[in-house]
Amino acid sequence: MENTSKLYQDLDCVLITREQIAARIKELGKTITRDFADKSLMCICILKGSVVFFADLLREIDLPAEIDFISLSSYGAGTESSGTITERSGLSRDVTGKHLLIVEDIVDSGRTLSHLKAKLMNTDCASVSVCTLLDKPSRRKTDLVPDYCGFTIEDAFVVGYGLDYDEKYRNLPDVGILSPRIYSEV
Ligand code: 5GP
Numbered sequence: 001m002e003n004t005s006k007l008y009q010d011l012d013c014v015l016i017t018r019e020q021i022a023a024r025i026k027e028l029g030k031t032i033t034r035d036f037a038d039k040s041l042m043c044i045c046i047l048k049g050s051v052v053f054f055a056d057l058l059r060e061i062d063l064p065a066e067i068d069f070i071s072l073s074s075y076g077a078g079t080e081s082s083g084t085i086t087e088r089s090g091l092s093r094d095v096t097g098k099h100l101l102i103v104e105d106i107v108d109s110g111r112t113l114s115h116l117k118a119k120l121m122n123t124d125c126a127s128v129s130v131c132t133l134l135d136k137p138s139r140r141k142t143d144l145v146p147d148y149c150g151f152t153i154e155d156a157f158v159v160g161y162g163l164d165y166d167e168k169y170r171n172l173p174d175v176g177i178l179s180p181r182i183y184s185e186v
Contacts, residue, residue: 011176016151018173024150029060042098047071049105052162053133068093085115095125105162106134110144
């Protein structure tokens with residue numbers, strides 16, 4: 001069925017459907033549950049892009065995990081990372097002895113997560129792992145390799161399922177490639 005909503009009209013195409021995302025998150029949840037069994041797990045949501053993925057992934061992890069939030073920013077209103085990572089707000093809970101799982105929406109250059117991972121590894125936590133919904137390895141500028149990845153994608157600017165362009169499209173239930181006419185109009 002053709003989707004005529006304004007959100008979908010701004011896409012070149014839907015890249016990953018909500019059904020594909022849900023199925024993959026179930027698999028990730030099972031793997032993470034197995035890997036962190038008997039460990040003190042804290043899942044860390046990187047705001048704002050990961051919030052939808054985080055909420056769905058958490059409910060597929062069958063462990064008494066703690067949660068916390070960090071707000072980071074490397075993009076302004078564009079489609080290219082600025083390369084400068086700003087921490088808007090940090091963790092509110094003690095990480096001592098905990099196994100930290102950073103939950104990210106997408107890894108692009110890898111700068112954001114390399115920066116955060118290095119910072120967290122400098123604490124008294126037990127370990128730091130990364131789970132990303134999407135990975136664009138062709139764009140990598142660091143040696144960061146996610147421990148858990150939902151989907152590897154080509155180099156395209158995607159929105160939906162939490163990912164934004166200029167704070168919009170986060171509520172799109174699927175992941176789609178944003179039509180370049182949307183950002184070239186600005
Ligand atoms: P990195 O530091 O890996 O270059 O960038 C990571 C951040 O850039 C992500 O958390 C996300 O906010 C943003 N980002 C990277 N690629 C995309 C993309 O294709 N679409 C959107 N909406 N954000 C992206």
